[in-house]
Amino acid sequence: MTLKETLEQLEALIDERTRTHNIKKGVGDNQYGVKLGDIRKVAKKIKANHALALDLWKTENFDARMLAMLIINPKELSVNELDAMVRSVTYVRVADWINSYVVKLHPDNETLRQKWMLDDHPMASRAGWNLTSQRVNKNPEMIDIPALLDRIENEMSMAAPEAQWTMNFSLVEIGVHHPDYRRRAIEIGEKLGVYSEYPSVKGCTSPFAPVWIKEMVSRQV
Template sequence: MTLTPGASVEEILVHLRALGNEANIAGMARYGIETATALGITTPQMRAVVKQVKRDHARALALWRTGLRDARMLAILTAEPKRLKVEEARTWAGDFNSWEVVDTAADLFTETPFWRALVEEFAADPREYVRRTGFAMIAGASVHRKTEPDETLLAYLPLIEKHATDPRNFVKKAVNWALRNIGKRNRACYGPTLALAERLAASTDKTARWIGRDAVRELKSENILKRLKP
């Protein structure tokens, strides 16, 4: 079945279910992906569907409301960042239940005009996946927002330090990810980021120490030093 840009939610759901694969679901679970509503669609298959149906913001919102993992991934990939409202982003974030959904949505959110406000808001949220979203957004923005002033990203270092003691798995990994990506952005970001990483590495807190040591290890690696060489 070939979908068209005008495909309805119902038509898309029929197509997604036809692509479902139980064996893939087991593999996803091994990577810590929430599979309760998953159909087992692979990334190449999802990309093909995205290419066929194109972006449609109203339809993306309807796909999200189905609650199905694969429909929600398609919703994120076909939503229109310039039409996404802040309340819609908040609603989606409140539904997040898997790191892969978070990390995919974070890239969408950083394309919105209000992304910086969301970073602060989500990082302050006590819910694990919402907080992860804030730091995944920092990590993504450090790479994808090429024209963003370095000062924007460096201003998040205190936020990273503040939450470096959150021991929850999906938070600490995102905090670490954000720290490393800021440091790898360019030479101007490298020094302040490495200084924070080294400070965290010397912390008495186990989580902060892990975050810092892991970041120092990568930031001082030969590949990174060569790439950032003046």
């Protein structure tokens, strides 16, 4: 399937309600407004196509980029290529998809994690803290948890919103999965108050770290 054919297929799937919702969430005019489920169906038909994925990404179209991440081969990206892709992202939904479907699967993501953890670019920092949250949960031997808590305490309240979200998630992961540091994680959350007034949907746990940690720990019992 060519780039032109793929874009035409996406355009044929325009859903005005989705487009309006995307705009409310900060997505600009460079989008069609395709339901995520429909994007997944298109990806399933195309399967893996690295070259097409790169062409889709270059369009900067929201829907095209979401599709690109489902058909790209992360292992074929160089460290510099992936770094550039992460920095080119302008919407957090795209950032979360690239972190889940591309960054997470890249063979050199630890090299990038260490680089991004020292970076002020909001999307690079978001990706770095996202990977760090995974290390906290699955590979804690790779990180210094007390040092992470120090950074969160000193930096989270002033961090860019894009990075603040995944930094907060790292704090929660520490509190949930490392009992020895749970009290300090909760105290940091209470001290900073980040997301303490976040409007939560009924039935969903608040992203305020002390509440989130206690809720997740209660489910372990």
